Amino acid sequence: MRVLVTRPEPAAAKTAAALECLGHEPVFLPLMQATHQLEAFASAPLPGTTVLAVTSAEAMRALVACSKEASRHFLSLPVFAVGHATARAAHEAGFETVSVADGDGLSLAKRLTATCDPKAKILYLTGTPRSSDFEAALADAGCTVEIRECYRMSPVAYQESEIAQRLTPMPEAILVYSSETARRLGELHDRMRSSLEWPRTRFLCLSEKIANALPEEFRRTSQWPMQPREDLLILLL
Template identity: 35%
Template sequence: MRVWVARPEPGAARTGAALAARGHTALVAPVLAVRPTGAAVPEGPFDGLLLTSTNAVPALRDAAVLLRGLPVFAVGARTAALARAAGLGPVREGPGDAAGLAALVAAALPAGGRLLHATGTARKPEPAASLTAAGFAVVIVEIYAAAPVLTLPASVGDALAGGGLDAVLHYSRRSAAVALALADGSGHGGAFRRLRHYCLSADVAFPLEAAGIPVHVVAARPRETDLLDALAPRLGDGAR
């Protein structure tokens, strides 16, 4: 299949390589650009570090020494692996979603603990809301920002215009919404809607479904392997 990877780097290139290894043709063209904000990490002490995105790990590079030895609660496998590689931890791996991460923290630490959540400028209420309700103090540091690109990447516009894409992978609600807005704004909204849309979770699928776009697959678990496994080897092979 010919698949557009709209997620930001550095994950986009890795996903493109994984698609190629499975026999697909990947068009890597992110619609979000992730950059560190330069925000300083607040003073501790803290009882744990919350990581809800892989994007937070490189943004914490300059603060790694200050955070060394602090227990890390990572949302999923990839974030956990990056945290370990960066010398953070000990690391506990969550099931891939914010609710599961909150449950992991609540089971591991006594209520009343102070947690540092390294996150982006556009963040969701969870897991901070559930942890606060459970008696934890959650301190937020907006360590990175994901800015939308201003126009649809030319390679994507050309592919949509020429029928050169079969599917698109969506990894976040925000990138899905931005991809839709860019396609509509460039006059390629119809072609975008006709693609097979593969979403990492129901939350990611929300802006597409709200716009009346059929979502081909929502991963059973919020893991990339589940999403890639859902892609048919060739257009029409086992696709539903």
């Protein structure tokens, strides 16, 4: 089965390897790219910070990209990661104490508030754009949070000829990992509605929330796993 991988490198290569092991043919079309903002690590966490929260492995990659002198201020903190991929990236970055939530911001907020002292100061390494769910849940719980944006996700521009080349024949499935990517797919559809065979494609989304960001006509052929995990997503193929 031809499967379109829309996430950026280096995550796309790992996804492609998993697809190939199952006998599928991965097709690459990253729709977003990350730019690290290393100034986020220029100063140590605020005094009294006891916990680090991360909702994306990209934040860990940004930390690794900064100097060892800058990163040492952060590596001593226990990490609360949104899911297993982010937790794995935290371990690879050098963190020793890593707790794992169930794959979304609300579960991460629940894990934090259930585990940490209510007066704990939380440092949140994140990017933009992002969902507000995690921050809103912590605010409702009365938590003190320092937010540092350490990367920005920006759209990748393609010529229509390049898109047509990669998507011919049209993949039977498209893997969608974020709401921003779902919206970008809608833009591609508007540009190339008549030149690609969109009706034959299934949209496999990491969560129902992401599926809801797809154009309405795509939602009829969208699916998502019970938990926002890539291994469960790929099983939908």
